[in-house]
Amino acid sequence: xxxxxxxxxxxxxxxxxxxxxxxxxxxQILAVIAAAVGVLVFPLTGPGPFILSxxxxxxxxxxxxxxxxxxxxxxGYISLGHAAFTGLGGYAVGLLILRADVPPWVxxxxxxxxxxxxxxxxxxxxxxxRGASFVIMSLALVLIMLLVFQSWSDVTGGSNxxxxxxxxxxxxxxxxxxxxFYYLHVALLVIMLVVxxxxxxxxxxxxxxxxxEDEDKAQSLGIPTFNYKLSVYVISAFxxxxxGGLYALWFGFLDPIFQFSIxxxxxxxxxxxxxxxxxxLGPALGAAIVGYAIEFFKAQYGDxxxxxxxxxxxxxxxxxxxxxxILPSLGRLVDRLRPSATSIREESAExxxxxxxxxxxxxxxxxxxxxVLVDDNGRHL
Amino acid sequence: MDLxxxxxVxxxxxGGLYALLAAGLTLYFGVMRVVMIAHSxxxxxxxYLAWWFTSTxxxxxxxxxxxxxxxxxxxxxxxQRVLIARxxxxxxxxxxxxxxxxxxxxxxxxxxxxxSGTQRRIQLPYSGASFEIFGARIAVVKLIAxxxxxxxxxxxxxxxxxxxxxxxxRATIQNSEAAALVGIDTKxxxxxxxxxxxxxxxxxxxxxxxxxTIYPSLHWHWIGPLMAIIVVGGLGSVPGAAAAxxxxxxxxxLLQIPMGTTWAQTIFYIVLFATLVFRPHxxxxxxxxxxx
Numbered sequence: 172x173x174x175x176x177x178x179x180x181x182x183x184x185x186x187x188x189x190x191x192x193x194x195x196x197x198x199q200i201l202a203v204i205a206a207a208v209g210v211l212v213f214p215l216t217g218p219g220p221f222i223l224s225x226x227x228x229x230x231x232x233x234x235x236x237x238x239x240x241x242x243x244x245x246x247g248y249i250s251l252g253h254a255a256f257t258g259l260g261g262y263a264v265g266l267l268i269l270r271a272d273v274p275p276w277v278x279x280x281x282x283x284x285x286x287x288x289x290x291x292x293x294x295x296x297x298x299x300x301r302g303a304s305f306v307i308m309s310l311a312l313v314l315i316m317l318l319v320f321q322s323w324s325d326v327t328g329g330s331n332x333x334x335x336x337x338x339x340x341x342x343x344x345x346x347x348x349x350x351x352f353y354y355l356h357v358a359l360l361v362i363m364l365v366v367x368x369x370x371x372x373x374x375x376x377x378x379x380x381x382x383x384e385d386e387d388k389a390q391s392l393g394i395p396t397f398n399y400k401l402s403v404y405v406i407s408a409f410x411x412x413x414x415g416g417l418y419a420l421w422f423g424f425l426d427p428i429f430q431f432s433i434x435x436x437x438x439x440x441x442x443x444x445x446x447x448x449x450x451x452l453g454p455a456l457g458a459a460i461v462g463y464a465i466e467f468f469k470a471q472y473g474d475x476x477x478x479x480x481x482x483x484x485x486x487x488x489x490x491x492x493x494x495x496x497i498l499p500s501l502g503r504l505v506d507r508l509r510p511s512a513t514s515i516r517e518e519s520a521e522x523x524x525x526x527x528x529x530x531x532x533x534x535x536x537x538x539x540x541x542x543v544l545v546d547d548n549g550r551h552l
Numbered sequence: 553m554d555l556x557x558x559x560x561v562x563x564x565x566x567g568g569l570y571a572l573l574a575a576g577l578t579l580y581f582g583v584m585r586v587v588m589i590a591h592s593x594x595x596x597x598x599x600y601l602a603w604w605f606t607s608t609x610x611x612x613x614x615x616x617x618x619x620x621x622x623x624x625x626x627x628x629x630x631x632q633r634v635l636i637a638r639x640x641x642x643x644x645x646x647x648x649x650x651x652x653x654x655x656x657x658x659x660x661x662x663x664x665x666x667x668s669g670t671q672r673r674i675q676l677p678y679s680g681a682s683f684e685i686f687g688a689r690i691a692v693v694k695l696i697a698x699x700x701x702x703x704x705x706x707x708x709x710x711x712x713x714x715x716x717x718x719x720x721x722r723a724t725i726q727n728s729e730a731a732a733l734v735g736i737d738t739k740x741x742x743x744x745x746x747x748x749x750x751x752x753x754x755x756x757x758x759x760x761x762x763x764x765t766i767y768p769s770l771h772w773h774w775i776g777p778l779m780a781i782i783v784v785g786g787l788g789s790v791p792g793a794a795a796a797x798x799x800x801x802x803x804x805x806l807l808q809i810p811m812g813t814t815w816a817q818t819i820f821y822i823v824l825f826a827t828l829v830f831r832p833h834x835x836x837x838x839x840x841x842x843x844x
Binding site: 251308434481 | 581585586587589638639640643645646647650651653654655656657660662663664669772775776779780783787812814815821824825829
């Protein structure tokens with residue numbers, strides 16, 4: 172994995188006024204604008220209800236993956252259990268409408284807030300541990316939610332499921348529904364991206380990224396690591412719940428098996444990793460690729476379990492060969508075109524010496540953490 | 553009262569199986585700091601192999617151990633040497649979780665693809681046999697499964713304590729750098745440690761196949777409790793894992809009386825949450841828990 176200092180070094184090259192850099196930036200901006208226009212215009216091209224519904228599903232995945240990336244991208248805590256929040260969001264919307272007669276859109280916002288409140292104690296317990304223990308906790312969260320929502324059938328409908336009433340009247344036909352939900356998902360995604368971007372540039376975001384790189388050092392520098400982690404976890408839960416709630420309003424039916432599915436959680440992780448968890452648009456790009464692939468596999472192989480094998484294979488390959496994702500890999504490819512990467516060095520010997528000096532302790536990082544571990548053991552022994 | 557004794561005995565029998573499987577998970581974690589999500593998927597794979605062996609040859613499922621145990625050992629060494637060892641040390645813990653998760657998905661998918669999602673069960677001549685002890689009625693197959701788990705666990709204990717390989721394995725778990733310094737080939741030992749861990753899944757799977765109905769997605773029902781057990785036991789400690797397995801297995805079984813089967817399962821997660829809130833290191837002397 173790259174270190175935080177790498178980003179600053181690439182950023183400093185951005186400021187160079189060489190025409191190549193400007194062209195690259197221009198191409199990047201054009202690509203983003205083209206993608207945005209493409210997403211917005213897509214329903215107007217008359218794709219037909221089925222293709223449009225696939226578009227809604229992919230956008231829903233993009234919302235979930237971006238929501239996941241608030242925790243995964245900033246802090247590096249990989250949660251395999253974010254499906255618990257989409258499921259809770261969906262059920263909260265459904266139950267608020269059915270049992271409390273709350274108007275659908277108010278219910279959606281309330282559901283986000285309720286899940287955010289629930290995520291405080293959950294985060295309090297699970298963020299006390301790191302790494303693998305955290306992943307275990309997140310998996311346990313989905314499994315426990317599945318148990319609860321299946322067993323507590325008086326309220327949740329149990330395995331029979333829960334029918335969520337449509338927010339639009341009967342005069343709105345299905346293609347029209349798809350189109351409206353398509354744009355609602357786009358709006359939610361844009362809000363999330365703006366918030367992610369704002370955090371990314373803030374002091375809060377810098378602290379979170381410091382946690383990702385080295386939590387102990389971040390803490391010793393005075394960052395209130397636990398509060399930071401918990402805050403971003405709650406933000407992530409809120410947005411993930413909104414994505415789940417919006418999906419519930421669109422799909423209109425909730426079944427615990429699908430709402431609290433480990434698969435949904437792993438889709439979010441796979442999409443974000445594939446796109447690149449450190450970049451703003453990475454999860455959305457990953458969602459577009461993986462979401463399309465999932466729909467394709469389902470259409471091709473239907474009911475067989477083969478899509479699980481494909482998903483597992485894809486996840487394994489990404490983890491083994493591209494753990495940083497597509498966007499960072501592309502970025503590095505583009506970096507080669509930049510002036511600093513030409514065969515003639517444009518940096519002074521002093522710069523180079525500083526760079527090497529900075530790179531040296533970094534190269535030893537794994538050993539360093541290993542030694543700390545040994546020390547720790549020694550103390551505990 | 554009979555019901556309580558019955559549940560207690562069943563809980564102990566279940567706890568034995570949990571203990572064996574948790575011991576395997578502890579080994580992976582010990583040698584590589586890897587949490588093997590695919591452990592229970594391999595467990596179900598072994599159960600399927602036992603079922604397939606019995607339904608094609610008509611022989612006793614216990615004989616399938618003769619080929620599943622070596623097969624799983626080799627697979628474990630392969631997984632560690634070829635896949636896990638490729639991951640970068642800095643992100644090993646997280647990425648290994650995802651990698652083994654991917655393996656679990658592939659196994660589940662292949663099982664569903666090859667054997668279909670139908671529920672399977674081995675029919676044995678002694679399937680229905682049972683006997684009574686202190687007023688509790690115990691099925692013979694459950695006892696065989698427990699005996700199998702107990703024998704495997706005892707063998708594992710002996711290997712770890714009495715052989716040279718076990719000694720180097722324990723040394724690698726305690727401090728792999730120091731172990732390498734005194735001349736232990738830690739990479740090889742880590743690979744074999746993985747193999748032994750996976751072999752426990754082979755034994756456990758056969759034991760499970762004796763008296764359980766199996767289906768491809770069953771492994772999710774096992775991984776949650778097993779993960780809870782190794783965290784409660786304190787990661788990295790085999791006796792801790794075994795003790796936690798027994799305690800939680802018996803609790804689950806006893807809680808089934810007032811709460812019913814489904815709600816009783818939540819005991820694992822409640823205890824897991826409580827452990828992490830109050831004692832993140834686990835209860836049975838795991839020294840590795842904090843730093844992973």
